[in-house]
Amino acid sequence: MRIIPVLSGSALKVIAVISMVMDHCAYYLMEHDTILYETLRCFGRIAFPVFAFLIAEGFRHTRNRRKYFLQLLFFAVISEVPWYLLNGADGTHNVMFTLALGVVALAAFEKLCEHRAFCCCAILMIAWLATWLGMDYEWRGILMIVIFYLLGCSHKHASPFGGMTQLFCAFPFMMHYGIAGALLACMVLYLYDGTRGFIHGNIAKYGFYTFYPAHLMVIFGLVNWW
Numbered sequence: 001m002r003i004i005p006v007l008s009g010s011a012l013k014v015i016a017v018i019s020m021v022m023d024h025c026a027y028y029l030m031e032h033d034t035i036l037y038e039t040l041r042c043f044g045r046i047a048f049p050v051f052a053f054l055i056a057e058g059f060r061h062t063r064n065r066r067k068y069f070l071q072l073l074f075f076a077v078i079s080e081v082p083w084y085l086l087n088g089a090d091g092t093h094n095v096m097f098t099l100a101l102g103v104v105a106l107a108a109f110e111k112l113c114e115h116r117a118f119c120c121c122a123i124l125m126i127a128w129l130a131t132w133l134g135m136d137y138e139w140r141g142i143l144m145i146v147i148f149y150l151l152g153c154s155h156k157h158a159s160p161f162g163g164m165t166q167l168f169c170a171f172p173f174m175m176h177y178g179i180a181g182a183l184l185a186c187m188v189l190y191l192y193d194g195t196r197g198f199i200h201g202n203i204a205k206y207g208f209y210t211f212y213p214a215h216l217m218v219i220f221g222l223v224n225w226w
Contacts, residue, residue, distance in 0.1 A: 006191050006193060007188065007191040007192050007193060008192075008193060008195045008196060008197025008198065009054065009057060009192070009195065009196050009197050009199075010196065010197025010198045010199035011197055012050050012053070012054060012188065012189075012192060013050075013054065013197075013199060013208055015046065015050060015188055016046065016047045016050035016051050016054070017047075017208070017211060019043055019044050019045075019046040019047040019050070020044065020047040020051075020212075020215075021215055022040045022043050022044050023040065023041055023043070023044020023045070023047060024044070024215065024216070024219055025040065025219065026040035026041050026044060027041065027044075028086060028219050028222075028223055029219065029222060029223065041178070041181075042178060042180050042181045042184070043181070043184065044181065045174075045177050045178045045180070045181020045182060045184065045185060046181060046184050046185045046188055048095065048136075048137055048141065048144075048177070048185075049144065049170065049174050049182070049185035049186075049189065050185060050188060050189065051095070051099060052099070052102065052141060052144045052145045052148055052170075053148045053152075053189055053192075055072075055099050055102050055103065055145050055148075056102075056106070056145055056146075056148035056149035056152055057148075057152065059103055059106045059107075059149060060149065060152060065103070065107060068103060069100055069103045069104065069107070071209065072096055072099050072100035072103060072209075073096075073097075073100045075096050075209045075210070075212065075213065076093075076094060076096030076097040076099075076100050078213050079094045079096050079212055079213040079216065080093065080094055080097075081213070081217075082213050082216035082217040082219075082220055083216060085216075085217075085220045086216060086219065086220050086223070090134075091134045092134040092135070092136060093133060093134055093135050093136065094135075094136060094212075094216075095135070095136040095137060095141070095212075096212060097130075097133070097135045097136075098130055098135040098136050098137050098138075098141040098142065099141075099145070101126060101129065101130050101135065101142060102141065102142050102145035102146070103145075104126055105122075105123050105126045105127070105142050105145065105146055106145065106146065106149050108122040108123060108126065109122075109123060109146065109149070109150075123142070123143075123146055126142055127139035127142040127143055130142050137177075140173040140176055141173075143173055144170050144173045144174070147166065147169050147170045147173075148166060148170060151165055151166035151169060152166060164190075166189075167186045167189060167190060171186060174186070
């Protein structure tokens, strides 16, 4: 018997944000190699696959893809300040850059889909670029976004086999960061019902974008002054 999808896109956003905060609080604020630390990091692995899925869905439905990319890029640049304060000059860059570059990969697919060889080369080059630049989740993050877009079934009455295929193909990239967390992420995504949900308007949308650099700055404050 199939589980009935019950999570809207808005619910997925909330789950991803909570998961992300748990992950970052554990990583930056807690003693490592403890049961609590490992538990929170496990639940924290839900965040990126859900964000990657939402980027693919957002690209599919947005009216202005250039604006979509520029919004992600803008907040990636803003987020680089707290990211640098927390991580120093370690050669890595925040996940918003990965999401923005994922949009570029999807745009390349749309533009070159009739020329399969060029399309594959372009996507692989973008994935390589993400790794070379030290973006969070590197090439796996880019390919995860592409898979979610190519195999996406956003319609709430779509066949369950489409969603299962999507998750099956993305799972190898998810499990690099922990099998238990990857399974939890798959469970969450499988419950997506294809609806937008309760979050509407620019204030709510930009509030989610702003939350990423804001929570990093709060964590930086706690690391240094708590």
